[in-house]
Amino acid sequence: MELKLQFGFILIVVQNIWMYNAQEVFGYCTTPGEQSGSCIYLKECDYLFELVQMQPISTSNRVLLQNSQCGYRNGQVLICCANSRRLPQSRPVWGNQGQPPAPSPSPTTPRPKPFNSKLLPQAPNCGDNFGDRIVGGxxxxxxxxxxxxxxxxxxxxxxxxxxxxxxxxxxxxxxxxxxxxxxxxxxxxxxxxxxxxxxxxxxxxxxxxxxxxxxxxxxxxxxxxxxxxxxxxxxxxxxxxxxxxxxxxxxxxxxxxxxxxxxxxxxxxxxxxxxxxxxxxxxxxxxxxxxxxxxxxxxxxxxxxxxxxxxxxxxxxxxxxxxxxxxxxxxxxxxxxxxxxxxxxxxxxxxxxxxxxxxxxxxxxxxxxxxxxxxxxxxxxxxxxxxxxxxxxxxx
Incomplete structure (x- = not known):
């Protein structure tokens, strides 16, 4: 019985790794939170796909989804999914069988890291233009x-x-x-x-x-x-x-x-x-x-x-x-x-x-x-x- 359980767990892990590698990646990208990510189908990015299923979608989550969009293929939206969160969580087949998994907290719009460089000028000491605003070639x-x-x-x-x-x-x-x-x-x-x-x-x-x-x-x-x-x-x-x-x-x-x-x-x-x-x-x-x-x-x-x-x-x-x-x-x-x-x-x-x-x-x-x-x-x-x-x- 112990051997059978261990084999079942190994099989689940292998299946999860295969699912991860089978995802189609359409390029690399940067998430709104400036994490490295991969451009994949929205439904394959679990933490962002969960947001779509929440009704109504909050304003902050809507902005996060919009800013995470990285393309469009075969009629489906592509999303920039953080690489650190793409691998599906493998669940062991023993222990706590009767208890549902604890819900993961809903992601919020990441705050960008403050920009502290004193070597780069900030307005109004930059971007000053001397001319009219009529443009067009x-x-x-x-x-x-x-x-x-x-x-x-x-x-x-x-x-x-x-x-x-x-x-x-x-x-x-x-x-x-x-x-x-x-x-x-x-x-x-x-x-x-x-x-x-x-x-x-x-x-x-x-x-x-x-x-x-x-x-x-x-x-x-x-x-x-x-x-x-x-x-x-x-x-x-x-x-x-x-x-x-x-x-x-x-x-x-x-x-x-x-x-x-x-x-x-x-x-x-x-x-x-x-x-x-x-x-x-x-x-x-x-x-x-x-x-x-x-x-x-x-x-x-x-x-x-x-x-x-x-x-x-x-x-x-x-x-x-x-x-x-x-x-x-x-x-x-x-x-x-x-x-x-x-x-x-x-x-x-x-x-x-x-x-x-x-x-x-x-x-x-x-x-x-x-x-x-x-x-x-x-x-x-x-x-x-x-x-x-x-x-x-x-x-x-």
């Missing part, structure tokens, strides 16, 4: 988006090119896409960053005032890069381009001015939980990617977020999965992140005690080869999902 004014950076590559024959974008986040670091660091031609070297640029054909950049006088920016600043920090979980060969984020440490401390200043990061709790639906964001840059042509002037375009479910319906045809660590935005014909650089910023304006400042919501990651296609949004790395990575890697 047009040329910026000279002083708009002073955090925008051009990433410099040294190519064979010591030819210098600027083929990706980035954003200044403090006086020593620029944030960009990991693919701008790790997915470049083998004979290219990422060597520097240019700040304070507007018109790539002139230096300094000047425009005529109504009185006929020249109004000029300061000359741009070229700053060598001495360290490249790519997210450790980024894979250049991955179709989904998860964790497409990197930091560039500059050799020389940056002096802030009206033409060069940092963007804010989404460090407030409401910003970290923002899903952006119905809100206007701005993507800006020089219209460059790592492979195509350039624009002479800094450009900007206003775009709106798209739900992950809608985005995945589009990208499933490309065998890609978009997760909660990414943002989908755009999909309006003729206006897209082709207006900005790969690695460049997607920003949102926020009011802070009477000040209007921009914070960095996303980093240009990828989109359709023919940009500006109707109903085909671009994909951006969600910066709020990587604050721990940023805080862990910046230093004085």
């Amino acid at each position: 047009v040329t910026t004014r000279k002083r708009e988006f002073p955090w925008l950076a051009l990433i410099e590559y040294t190519k064979p024959g010591n030819v210098i090119g600027h083929n990706c974008g980035g954003s200044l986040i403090n006086n020593r670091y620029v944030i960009t896409a990991a693919h701008c660091v790790n997915a470049i031609p083998r004979d290219w070297r990422l060597t520097g960053v240019r700040l304070g640029e507007w018109d790539t054909s002139t230096n300094p950049d000047c425009t005529k005032e109504k009185n006929g006088r020249d109004d000029c920016n300061d000359p741009y600043v070229d700053n060598p890069v001495i360290e490249k920090i790519v997210h450790p979980d980024y894979s250049a060969s991955s179709r989904d381009q998860l964790n497409d984020i990197a930091l560039l440490r500059l050799r020389d401390p940056v002096t802030y001015s009206d033409f060069i200043s940092p963007v804010c990061l989404p460090i407030q709790a409401k910003q970290r939980d923002e899903i952006f639906l119905g809100r206007k964001m701005v993507v800006a840059g020089w219209g460059r990617t790592e492979t195509n042509a350039t624009a002479q002037f800094k450009l900007k375009a206003e775009i709106e977020a798209v739900t992950l479910a809608e985005c995945n319906r589009v990208y499933n045809s490309q065998r890609r999965i978009v997760t909660s660590s990414q943002i989908c935005a755009g999909g309006v014909e003729g206006i897209d992140s082709c207006r900005g650089d790969s690695g460049g910023p997607l920003v949102l304006e926020e009011n802070y005690d009477g000040y209007a400042n921009y914070y960095l919501t996303g980093i240009v990651s990828y989109g359709p080869t023919q940009c500006g296609l109707k109903d085909f949004p671009g994909v951006y790395t969600r910066v709020a999902a990587y604050l721990d990575f940023i805080e862990r890697n910046v230093r004085p």
Whole structure:
């Protein structure tokens, strides 16, 4: 009898392990509580599936479910399920047979860890913009988006090119896409960053005032890069381009001015939980990617977020999965992140005690080869999902 019970227990454990391994995983993701997770069918994530079965669903649980959504496949919702809670609990077949198992406590919306870095500026000392708010694929004014950076590559024959974008986040670091660091031609070297640029054909950049006088920016600043920090979980060969984020440490401390200043990061709790639906964001840059042509002037375009479910319906045809660590935005014909650089910023304006400042919501990651296609949004790395990575890697 003892042997039979032991064999039954072993069989149950093996069945549970098989069930765990049999779950279809559609990519890796970060939960709203910033735990590592897997993108799986909702019904396979026990602790979140229980929330759906509770009626009525509380507001906090509804928000948790919405923020946990990471895709849509075969008519079913995909959810970002914490890896530490995916393995079904095996139950022994002896002991306490007549007693029902104690109910597990209902999960609540996890609170994000406070952001305590003193090395990164906070509003109103960041995200200051000098220009009007009329956007939609047009040329910026000279002083708009002073955090925008051009990433410099040294190519064979010591030819210098600027083929990706980035954003200044403090006086020593620029944030960009990991693919701008790790997915470049083998004979290219990422060597520097240019700040304070507007018109790539002139230096300094000047425009005529109504009185006929020249109004000029300061000359741009070229700053060598001495360290490249790519997210450790980024894979250049991955179709989904998860964790497409990197930091560039500059050799020389940056002096802030009206033409060069940092963007804010989404460090407030409401910003970290923002899903952006119905809100206007701005993507800006020089219209460059790592492979195509350039624009002479800094450009900007206003775009709106798209739900992950809608985005995945589009990208499933490309065998890609978009997760909660990414943002989908755009999909309006003729206006897209082709207006900005790969690695460049997607920003949102926020009011802070009477000040209007921009914070960095996303980093240009990828989109359709023919940009500006109707109903085909671009994909951006969600910066709020990587604050721990940023805080862990910046230093004085």
